[in-house]
Amino acid sequence: MTARLSPSEVPAVPPRILLGPGPSTAHPRVLQAMMAPMIGYLDPDFMKILDEVSALLRRVFQTDDSLALAISGTGSAGMEAGINSLLEPGDTVVMCICGFFGGRMADMAERVGANVVTLQSEWGKPFPPDLLEAELSNHERVKLVTIVHAETSTGVLQPLGEVAALAKERDALLMVDAVTSLGGGRVGVDEVGIDYCYSATQKCLACPPGMAPVALGARALDAVRARGQKPTSWYLDLDLIAKYWGPEHVYHHTAPVSNIVGLREALRIVLEEGLDARIERHHRNAMALRAGLEALGLDLVVDARHSLDQITPVWIPDGVDDLEVRQTLLRKYKIEIGRGLGSFAGRVWRIGLMGESSRAENVFAFLSAMEEILPSVGYEVARGAGVAEASKLLAGSA
Ligand SMILES: Cc1ncc(COP(=O)(O)O)c(C=O)c1O
Structure with a gap:
């Protein structure tokens, strides 16, 4: 016979008012939706849910041009999928850093063997675009420029317009961290011209942690598909993940079905509120x-x-x-x-x-x-x- 813990030995999750950097309060409708019966991740009816999540995400990311999907894992998985898939060893990436999370991106880029150029500016202030402009002129070819939209460590909202224009001028891809802004602030993927934007479910989307919604633009997807060698991470290969979320719905890994159903409810709530x-x-x-x-x-x-x-x-x-x-x-x-x-x-x-x-x-x-x-x-x-x-x-x- 297996021993069962008596209820008094089972630690309860106490109620909290969550006013930290995340997770925030999960919406009760989201938690309810996550209790729906299990369904296969290739079931034709689940494919309809996947397509709906993708369409709703496009509206929240404010993009008609990108493929929107949700990566299994927290915001850092969205970050790492971008770095691993967009950068090959030796590619030059210029990283605009004025807080803790910009630094995490640089750590990831070093691990893939990219030529990492970090530009550091003062914490508590937005990153100055002239620093980027000066650096870009030192390089013949820059593959990627990265920046954090909402630096949770410093509380700064980064204006993106000038940084995006500079990246575009040099034909570099732009990767933006919108972990803390998506669903609570204006991200505007198409308007800004972001090639790869990632977020997380546990902040302004009012879901539990566990998924990283991303918007993957055509230029970014082309760059992933044109790689000379496969990304070192199979799990976070954006090409393989995009094939599951795209119209072909090719098996990649067992999708976290309940989290995806919860995310659908969360996105519906966001758009109901407007x-x-x-x-x-x-x-x-x-x-x-x-x-x-x-x-x-x-x-x-x-x-x-x-x-x-x-x-x-x-x-x-x-x-x-x-x-x-x-x-x-x-x-x-x-x-x-x-x-x-x-x-x-x-x-x-x-x-x-x-x-x-x-x-x-x-x-x-x-x-x-x-x-x-x-x-x-x-x-x-x-x-x-x-x-x-x-x-x-x-x-x-x-
Ligand atoms: C701006 C920013 N980027 C990335 C992350 C990492 O996200 P996660 O903890 O969901 O992996 C966080 C987490 O708080 C964040 O605030």
């Missing part, structure tokens, strides 16, 4: 959060012109213990926020408002908790000021 309305909701709640934090005397890391609506980093005041505040938020108020990454470790808190987590009630819950916690760790605040300021900004909105 992309514009959803982007506006993220903006409104982020404005309220920022106003509330400033009313508490806290300093924001990013200036208003470049701040990302999905995540707001704030400097930790001198003398305040980072961990004590985050642990009190979690234990007493069930609120998760993010810690600083890389050079921001121990210096900033990052408050995420993504997807279903971007709600006015979460802004109020977080600010009122901070009004309680901060004085208890020696940082006096005008109690009620944060909530009042946020409330003024949200007055009249749904």
